[in-house]
Amino acid sequence: MQRKFNHLIDLEDYPKEKWNQMIELAQDIMKSPASFSEKCKGKIMATLFYEPSTRTQMSFQTAMIKLGGSIIGFDNPDNSSVSKGENLKDTIKIVSGYSDILVMRSPLEGAAKVGALVADCPVINAGDGGHLHPTQTLTDLLTLKIQKGRLDNLKIGFCGDLKNGRTVHSLVKALSCYNDNEFTFISTKKLEIPLYIKNYLSSKGISFNVAYSIEEAIESLDVLYMTRIQKERFSSEEEYISQKNVYILDAEKMKLADKDMIVLHPLPRVDEITIEVDDDSRAMYFKQANNGVYIRMALILSAIEGAVGAVPLFSGKEFPEIICTNEKCVTHKETYLPHNFTKNGDMLECEYCEQRILMK
Amino acid sequence: MQRKFNHLIDLEDYPKEKWNQMIELAQDIMKSPASFSEKCKGKIMATLFYEPSTRTQMSFQTAMIKLGGSIIGFDNPDNSSVSKGENLKDTIKIVSGYSDILVMRSPLEGAAKVGALVADCPVINAGDGGHLHPTQTLTDLLTLKIQKGRLDNLKIGFCGDLKNGRTVHSLVKALSCYNDNEFTFISTKKLEIPLYIKNYLSSKGISFNVAYSIEEAIESLDVLYMTRIQKERFSSEEEYISQKNVYILDAEKMKLADKDMIVLHPLPRVDEITIEVDDDSRAMYFKQANNGVYIRMALILSAIEGAVGAVPLFSGKEFPEIICTNEKCVTHKETYLPHNFTKNGDMLECEYCEQRILMK
């Protein structure tokens, strides 16, 4: 099946030059927003949010409004035809007929790719379960570019639940495409960065550090990227009690950091950064959230104008008998989808959710 | 009470010349949407959806946006003042003060007529329970006009739950106003088209066919209009198992159909049309959904400009002692409404929900 539109499903579908181009466009928009305020006049963006995410949805809505466009959509599947049993394909097919661009969020991994397969307009992935969230990653890159002036030669620490945090995985992969970045992973043993990310870095000849507290790592960092650790992620109640403060950033720990180190967080936070840190001029997470509007403006505009560039959705082939082993994969609920996989030796990789399956 | 505005509550309030006019206007808009893109600039449409219906609501919103207007409204009574016990009249009265046109959806039969009675602006009925859904019927007519080039001399099959499907009843009645249309009703015995529709056709001298499978009817049709049959509508589990495939349209059955036969469906579908049929060039249900935007543009524009034409809301009289026997009638919940009925021999017909009551 051939991609007809400029979708943004997965950052890895594009070379980093394309990301740079989006970041530059976002910066241009920031410089003179007025010259972009009518660019999408008469255009309609539909936001299909199969799980609520106010922040992301409002960021996209703000972006479209600032381009002069309009918005339709839903924020809750309970209020949608989904609750009458309609499949994803039909909803996407119909709503994409109403609109010029579709923004999709779903708890199902690979859902946005289904959007790209069937929509009659470009699709932007606003998060598909624990899988991808490319506009967050581009927001992070834009913020680094603005605050540090570069995307290479950065010492970046990631702290929190590094095992389950898709935001972290995606940003590490993205930054590994730029030269001379150094990674430090700060977490409990149980919540360490996954082996496949470590292997990925090693395969590119990139070394990384592992730390078990913020204190031991913070001094040397240019950037500290904080994420949540949920209480239930610790191995035991005892570990939680003894460890939790180790992964909370407070004013005391900020004293150890360089005066130019910046703190990022994808938000929402719970208590992993204390409120007092907000008043530190190095706290950049609110600016980061705000930057998200501009990168989304760049993406919406580029997608509608056809400037993203169309790439094929599938590169492998159909294996009708093989069922993806990831229970959150969109193919389980949307049973009409072709079972497409890429083959690599004994391994099949699902082309929706990237789950790897060992063939017998 | 005198109608002050151009409401669209019931298609039968207008002669078919008015329908044709709306269909023509929709086609004009399709041809040059740009010349309509500022027609409702500065106007506000309120969508009062007392039950969620994302599809219909987004279709109306898209229509208003494409006319240059703006939207307010709610999609769920739980988030509205209704949950504080407010009556329909007060909500309509106030919201119609905020807006230039009101679009209402309700599970109560006759609710839209209440809208028309009290609103300070035109009201469009976007579905009142199992009673009426005139914009769906106009969408169907527009699609027939575009795809077949005419609204007369058509051989149309209706398949599914013909007993309970308001969409079918309304379209049959509408098409019976055009010359030489032939109807074929395809359903189980239990879900046959109601007697009152049969009598209605007979009274107009229109003959119709009855069939118990798609296969026996499909060959001769110009149009096949599919609808859902819910499992629980079959007489028994046995009947369901033995019969369900008979009423599912698939690629196999499409082979029997004429190369110009088109397939329509009001959507959402569940499984009464298999996904493979979507790729058949005769499958028109997604285009049909899209056409809905243009007929709604025509209606909104005509209502706001006063071009629909005002007709009286009540033609009968008040019978304060008589209570409508339809438990879904809006008069049961909204007890302040006058009990208006038209009288025909021994029968009273409720002027809200069209329930017929035998007087003693």
Place this chain on the structure above:
Amino acid sequence: MQRKFNHLIDLEDYPKEKWNQMIELAQDIMKSPASFSEKCKGKIMATLFYEPSTRTQMSFQTAMIKLGGSIIGFDNPDNSSVSKGENLKDTIKIVSGYSDILVMRSPLEGAAKVGALVADCPVINAGDGGHLHPTQTLTDLLTLKIQKGRLDNLKIGFCGDLKNGRTVHSLVKALSCYNDNEFTFISTKKLEIPLYIKNYLSSKGISFNVAYSIEEAIESLDVLYMTRIQKERFSSEEEYISQKNVYILDAEKMKLADKDMIVLHPLPRVDEITIEVDDDSRAMYFKQANNGVYIRMALILSAIEGAVGAVPLFSGKEFPEIICTNEKCVTHKETYLPHNFTKNGDMLECEYCEQRILMK
């Protein structure tokens, strides 16, 4: 902390000359709405509704649309990041980065003041629990001005649950700033106007009347302001049965009133005004709701243009050890907030919710 923007949190932050100015601007807008229809072009209003209130939200949305601006927001905390445990500060901080003005509604008393403390744009209080609802009060004043031609020298009766009705408390306080207004409080003994309001009036040398039925008071009134009494507010089932009709306004009681007396109600009503009264030309509650749009236009415009005037948010000081005794005070849930109080003799008054605490 210094107020950077023109917030509207509490009417009492401003002298009545400012209120008059808003009322005049609202009247100017009513006279020539077209000359205001592009005043907020390109501006974004965010509505953060932590509890649903369709009426108020639609009124604000309509106001912003009529000024040419756009809208983002949510109407239900369940669909927002709040449900992920985000604090009020973060949500406000981020959303105010997306928008030019913020409208907040919350069940927590003092929540809007938190908005004003942290937002990067002006904040309008659209109701914080049982505490304040200044745009309702301004709507009431505007309606009196339009209908009676003045805000002084009025005989105003308030009827219903005067103990718990914040709308009544606020309007009484506001009208006591104008000369020669006379108040009559009509309620059961149990639901009498609070002592602090009585003391407030006495301290300003304003006398008031107390009545236990509409009938005994209505004849002499220029204005009758009705509010709800909930069944559970009566002392007993017996009292409810014997008393409820005494506080219901019907056509019979309207006969006793002056031909120029107007009836107001903040809406939604339940059954405290019978439907028949709606057709009385003295019933002004629907017009009153409609006037709310224009006062909100005046406020939005003034806040965005900086014409409201910035005033300090806190006038007292921080008492870190003192905890507000009002369990609905926003400081209980948002624990990072400074505990600010004004001191008056032995009393501390919470600067968020105005709760008074006796110091030991």
